[in-house]
């Protein structure tokens with residue numbers, strides 16, 4: 001576990017509480033090691049994690065991460081010094097993010113009820129637009145030019161598509177939506193489309209639709225019930241997996257799994273929200289994103305019943321707004337909400 | 346006027362009808378020349394427009410464009426053969442897209458009323474992520490690698506920011522939101538942020554907020570009333586200016602102005618929607634995006650009263666769903682809706 005910064009350190013204990021409750025219930029042996037890697041570490045040592053950080057983590061079955069980021073540390077240092085290297089070095093090429101409308105949660109869309117919104121965003125998590133290739137010329141002058149390279153590989157695109165097709169194939173509706181922008185971004189995006197077409201030939205039962213990212217964001221608002229599994233590049237998956245929780249009113253409770261499907265390296269589980277410096281230190285952060293991520297971790301480690309018991313506890317708890325933190329209209333503290341869920345497990 | 350393809354050719358006559366009605370009312374002299382440049386032209390000649398197309402257009406005060414795109418013509422041919430070169434050769438570096446919730450339009454968001462959503466997206470329109478720099482190696486093999494370059498220049502970023510700050514400064518709330526993704530895209534996006542900070546020093550009255558694109562899309566859904574002027578790169582502006590109309594239920598009526606603020610070259614006015622092959626040929630396309638774009642054209646050419654009279658006519662017409670095309674719950678044809686608006690002007 002890497003609690004990280006800000007509310008990361010506040011929601012982590014509640015995540016652990018829930019995971020341990022589920023482990024007790026199903027007789028699962030679990031043990032934790034704590035890593036204090038964070039922006040504070042960087043301010044003290046100039047590194048977000050030790051030089052052998054990746055090696056240290058590699059002997060674990062999973063990484064459970066709170067949130068990283070601090071106002072006085074540039075994002076591209078905190079994130080490219082910790083989060084992104086973990087995703088990449090461990091080839092966690094899948095970022096899986098469920099989007100679901102729950103009973104008890106007030107939805108910003110008109111006339112939607114639980115069941116209407118229930119899909120997965122499968123995000124490519126290792127390459128694409130998030131590249132450190134690029135740089136500047138004529139820095140600081142009026143003639144400054146900055147280039148930024150995106151890199152897409154056949155292997156990289158195919159492996160995320162395969163995961164997304166497999167997931168779609170397992171679901172009752174078997175629908176896959178792919179997000180590109182091949183009319184504007186004319187090298188990488190048509191390539192992605194070609195890979196989708198080729199992969200589709202191996203999954204005749206899966207219904208595939210290709211969307212441009214612009215209209216897809218509008219569709220998330222106007223017809224979210226259309227979507228079942230949505231696959232996109234690192235950047236497009238990032239956008240869609242914030243907008244998704246956005247349309248269900250649940251950014252604070254959204255989880256994510258950074259998965260290495262081969263099992264060669266540990267996978268990482270973290271809430272979608274960040275370190276939220278504006279509310280940090282008050283004990284009012286919503287721990288559900290952390291807890292739900294813990295459920296995904298247990299499922300990934302081979303304990304689906306433990307996952308399900310946490311999800312049932314979350315669903316039950318959400319029904320009563322008195323249980324909830326202020327962001328969801330309640331008055332509970334982080335710890336109180338975490339205790340309610342753990343008790344319900 | 347370049348009607349283009351699909352419903353572009355159907356909504357164009359209604360755009361002209363409205364513009365001419367406003368010109369008659371305010372005694373404005375207007376004349377049109379018709380260009381049949383389209384995917385059909387490409388299928389016949391291998392070019393979307395003649396070799397001297399840009400030169401031909403350069404003697405006009407404005408370009409009025411319907412929509413381009415045809416199922417059998419790859420998007421990167423139709424768009425990079427016509428739309429994108431016009432935007433670039435004429436240095437139409439502003440893509441201005443108003444987002445407004447109207448009375449009579451059913452909003453997909455819960456509890457929003459006209460007035461709650463009223464902002465502009467200012468999109469960089471000449472550089473950035475839409476670049477034809479890049480290519481492939483090991484084509485067609487399992488080792489294929491595709492690179493795609495984004496290019497941002499100080500001049501390019503500063504000129505769109507200046508326009509956006511000026512626009513924000515003129516509006517009562519004086520708020521500017523800037524969209525980046527500087528935690529993930531670490532060369533170009535921090536550069537954009539720096540340019541924003543520098544430009545902000547010249548506009549002390551304008552309140553500036555920087556957002557990451559992912560959370561900004563969620564905010565459009567959860568608190569659209571926050572936004573006044575939103576500025577973003579070519580790609581982020583594209584996404585936000587589809588999501589914007591998406592949250593107001595009005596993709597079909599959204600307009601856009603591709604502006605060259607120096608006046609050295611003509612500006613171009615076009616609806617946000619595309620050629621919509623699925624409904625083309627039925628006479629049911631909604632012409633309001635085209636008509637509203639015509640109003641923006643008249644405003645740009647120096648006739649604000651003509652713009653206002655078209656906008657009043659659109660607003661009045663929207664109040665009664667019987668006036669509207671099927672996409673907005675009415676039964677009117679394209680021509681009937683166009684006639685209602687023209688009569689109301």
Ligand SMILES: CC(C)[C@H](C(=O)O)[C@@H](O)C(=O)O
Nearest residue numbers: 183184214424428583617619
């Ligand atoms: C058709 C496409 C290239 C275009 C764009 O992305 O610029 C369109 O989506 C738009 O917004 O005008």
Ligand SMILES: CC(C)[C@H](C(=O)O)[C@@H](O)C(=O)O
Nearest residue numbers: 079083238272274528529559
């Ligand atoms: C913090 C940032 C780099 C990160 C990302 O964009 O990947 C975050 O937004 C996420 O979605 O996990």
